Amino acid sequence: MSEKILQLSSMGIKFGGIVAIDELNLEVNEKEIVAIIGPNGAGKTTAFNCITGIYTPTSGDIYYLGRSILNVKPERITALGIARTFQNIRLFKELTVFENVIIALHLRYKDNLFTSTFKLNFKKEEEKIKEAEKLLKSQNLYKYKDEISQSLSYGLQRRLEIARALATKPKLLLLDEPAAGMNPQETNELTEYIKRIRDEYDVSILLIEHHMDLVMDISDKIYVIDFGKLIAEGTSKEIQNNDKVIKAYLGEEENA
Amino acid sequence: MKIKFLIKNLNIILSVIMILLCLAFLFIIDANNGSNKYLITIIEKSLVYAVVALSMNLVIGFTGLFSLGQAGFMAIGAYITAIFTIPIKFRESIYYVEGINADLATMTLPIPIAIILGGLVAAIIAAIIGIPILTLKSDYLAIATLGLSEIIRAVIASPMMNTITNGSYGLKRIPSFSGVLECFIYCGICILLMALVINSSYGRDFKAIREDEVAARAVGIDIFKAKEISFVISSFFAGVAGGLLAMFMRSIESRTFSVNLTYEILLIVVLGGIGSITGSIIGSFVVNIGKEALRVFDKPFTIFGFMVDWPIFREGFRMVIFSILLMVVVLFFKKGIMGGKEFTFDNIIKFFKKKGEKHE
Numbered sequence: 056m057s058e059k060i061l062q063l064s065s066m067g068i069k070f071g072g073i074v075a076i077d078e079l080n081l082e083v084n085e086k087e088i089v090a091i092i093g094p095n096g097a098g099k100t101t102a103f104n105c106i107t108g109i110y111t112p113t114s115g116d117i118y119y120l121g122r123s124i125l126n127v128k129p130e131r132i133t134a135l136g137i138a139r140t141f142q143n144i145r146l147f148k149e150l151t152v153f154e155n156v157i158i159a160l161h162l163r164y165k166d167n168l169f170t171s172t173f174k175l176n177f178k179k180e181e182e183k184i185k186e187a188e189k190l191l192k193s194q195n196l197y198k199y200k201d202e203i204s205q206s207l208s209y210g211l212q213r214r215l216e217i218a219r220a221l222a223t224k225p226k227l228l229l230l231d232e233p234a235a236g237m238n239p240q241e242t243n244e245l246t247e248y249i250k251r252i253r254d255e256y257d258v259s260i261l262l263i264e265h266h267m268d269l270v271m272d273i274s275d276k277i278y279v280i281d282f283g284k285l286i287a288e289g290t291s292k293e294i295q296n297n298d299k300v301i302k303a304y305l306g307e308e309e310n311a
Numbered sequence: 312m313k314i315k316f317l318i319k320n321l322n323i324i325l326s327v328i329m330i331l332l333c334l335a336f337l338f339i340i341d342a343n344n345g346s347n348k349y350l351i352t353i354i355e356k357s358l359v360y361a362v363v364a365l366s367m368n369l370v371i372g373f374t375g376l377f378s379l380g381q382a383g384f385m386a387i388g389a390y391i392t393a394i395f396t397i398p399i400k401f402r403e404s405i406y407y408v409e410g411i412n413a414d415l416a417t418m419t420l421p422i423p424i425a426i427i428l429g430g431l432v433a434a435i436i437a438a439i440i441g442i443p444i445l446t447l448k449s450d451y452l453a454i455a456t457l458g459l460s461e462i463i464r465a466v467i468a469s470p471m472m473n474t475i476t477n478g479s480y481g482l483k484r485i486p487s488f489s490g491v492l493e494c495f496i497y498c499g500i501c502i503l504l505m506a507l508v509i510n511s512s513y514g515r516d517f518k519a520i521r522e523d524e525v526a527a528r529a530v531g532i533d534i535f536k537a538k539e540i541s542f543v544i545s546s547f548f549a550g551v552a553g554g555l556l557a558m559f560m561r562s563i564e565s566r567t568f569s570v571n572l573t574y575e576i577l578l579i580v581v582l583g584g585i586g587s588i589t590g591s592i593i594g595s596f597v598v599n600i601g602k603e604a605l606r607v608f609d610k611p612f613t614i615f616g617f618m619v620d621w622p623i624f625r626e627g628f629r630m631v632i633f634s635i636l637l638m639v640v641v642l643f644f645k646k647g648i649m650g651g652k653e654f655t656f657d658n659i660i661k662f663f664k665k666k667g668e669k670h671e
């Protein structure tokens with residue numbers, strides 16, 4: 056049996072009186088690609104924010120590798136092995152592509168102020184630079200190394216954000232709408248790209264996505280949430296034929 | 312082979328040459344200090360202000376913390392330096408009001424030690440006060456640090472401190488630099504150390520926090536610890552710069568370190584370029600030289616043989632002109648002179664290369 060990486064057990068969160076997520080149960084196993092889908096405002100990003108410690112759930116629990124991470128700070132959660140990207144891209148905008156990646160390597164190459172200031176750690180620094188360059192090459196970003204990150208195209212920015220997340224050597228990678236803002240060709244390439252990341256970096260992937268073709272193609276398991284409630288879970292086939300899911304999505308289209 | 316090595320290290324070579332030229336220039340000025348008093352004053356002031364400006368830029372420009380406590384930390388450094396370096400024979404006459412504290416009366420420290428001690432005390436106070444206030448959002452942080460700065464000043468000036476700080480009467484006869492070269496060396500070391508921190512992995516973390524706190528945490532940066540380190544280092548150098556300022560001015564009083572001083576430094580930081588080391592240095596010289604150059608407008612002056620004697624050209628008018636110029640800069644060059652970039656020979660070479668490519 057494969058190892059359980061992430062488990063949400065009846066996790067819920069309220070903002071004031073509003074229930075954003077209600078009793079969510081979810082599991083990600085080793086090397087799985089799992090998708091969360093659902094209409095706008097369903098609570099998908101909120102779930103990510105709970106897992107990464109930005110919000111603290113008001114009920115239930117979150118287990119990572121069998122341990123509760125309920126009150127762990129975001130930076131500690133990253134150190135434990137959960138990395139993420141953001142729906143509206145959060146790069147270090149004014150910094151270069153290279154700096155964006157090397158900053159994420161600091162976590163694994165700890166350094167004290169003295170050695171780092173007086174460059175007594177140049178061996179480590181060299182290793183760090185090498186690893187950053189290797190990562191950029193593997194993501195086809197090396198030629199943009201010295202560009203300011205916000206000057207890149209949307210698609211490249213998304214890829215850089217993924218590269219930065221991978222630099223922390225995660226066991227679990229959370230992708231919040233990776234295809235948003237990408238052109239059709241980039242979106243098509245994304246399927247292979249995500250699979251390649253999983254195999255090359257040995258990560259499990261939990262992603263939020265609105266592009267159904269991509270989701271159906273790539274996911275081992277899909278969770279559907281609507282108004283903060285889990286309305287279905289299963290394989291692509293099971294989800295495609297689920298009445299509730301069809302209703303939730305059709306309902307949304309009628310409103311739109 | 313040799314030429315390649317030269318080109319590769321051109322930046323370092325040119326920088327070293329530049330520093331040597333500066334040293335030679337200062338050496339010549341020092342040798343003729345009789346005729347160069349005015350010039351020496353301006354250079355020394357600009358150097359000391361460059362240190363404070365860079366310390367402020369470290370928190371504001373590189374870490375994104377809008378902290379306005381610099382004057383307070385400078386006051387700590389200035390007073391500690393003064394208290395431990397004023398020659399013993401003058402002390403009785405300086406503390407004429409209530410006399411000097413018996414323990415301090417005969418205590419002296421070598422100048423560099425006193426300056427470092429001033430920096431350390433400022434750093435310790437910053438470390439303690441940083442714990443509650445560094446979690447505040449920017450405008451609240453600005454108010455809290457301004458308040459802290461004023462509290463420090465009020466404590467120094469309070470009558471209860473008469474036997475230590477001489478209260479509101481100030482301190483005199485602080486030993487000064489032996490020459491502009493000494494000032495350059497002290498300030499140069501401070502600037503170099505701060506530049507090294509900014510270019511270390513810690514400096515990169517500071518910049519990440521400035522860009523996006525949520526993303527910084529998401530890549531594992533302990534943002535609270537990093538902010539605290541930045542704030543403490545900045546305060547240390549503000550304290551050191553306070554000591555240097557005391558040496559430059561030779562006499563200090565608590566009013567020297569009012570909020571106005573912080574604003575003056577902020578102006579240099581903004582003018583030079585937020586997030587630029589060389590910007591703060593250039594900004595300091597521009598502001599200090601500019602203020603002197605505009606002195607002509609403080610009284611009636613002659614231009615092309617005509618006597619201009621409008622009633623506005625009186626004491627203080629140069630500050631009006633100066634403020635207008637500043638507004639123009641802020642409005643039209645939002646990012647200051649350097650705009651977050653650095654003045655290095657590498658960048659100059661790159662700049663001209665790019666220009667060349669465009670022409671082709």
Ligand SMILES: Nc1ncnc2c1ncn2[C@@H]1O[C@H](COP(=O)(O)OP(=O)(O)OP(=O)(O)O)[C@@H](O)[C@H]1O
Binds near residue numbers: 102
């Ligand atoms: N900090 C907060 N305070 C109050 N309400 C919040 C907060 N964060 C999220 N919400 C609410 O929670 C609900 C879910 O939002 P969320 O961003 O998770 O939706 P989503 O499923 O990611 O939608 P989309 O597909 O548009 O990204 C929304 O109604 C939102 O207003």
Ligand SMILES: [Mg+2]
Binds near residue numbers: 099100101142
């Ligand atoms: Mg969302």
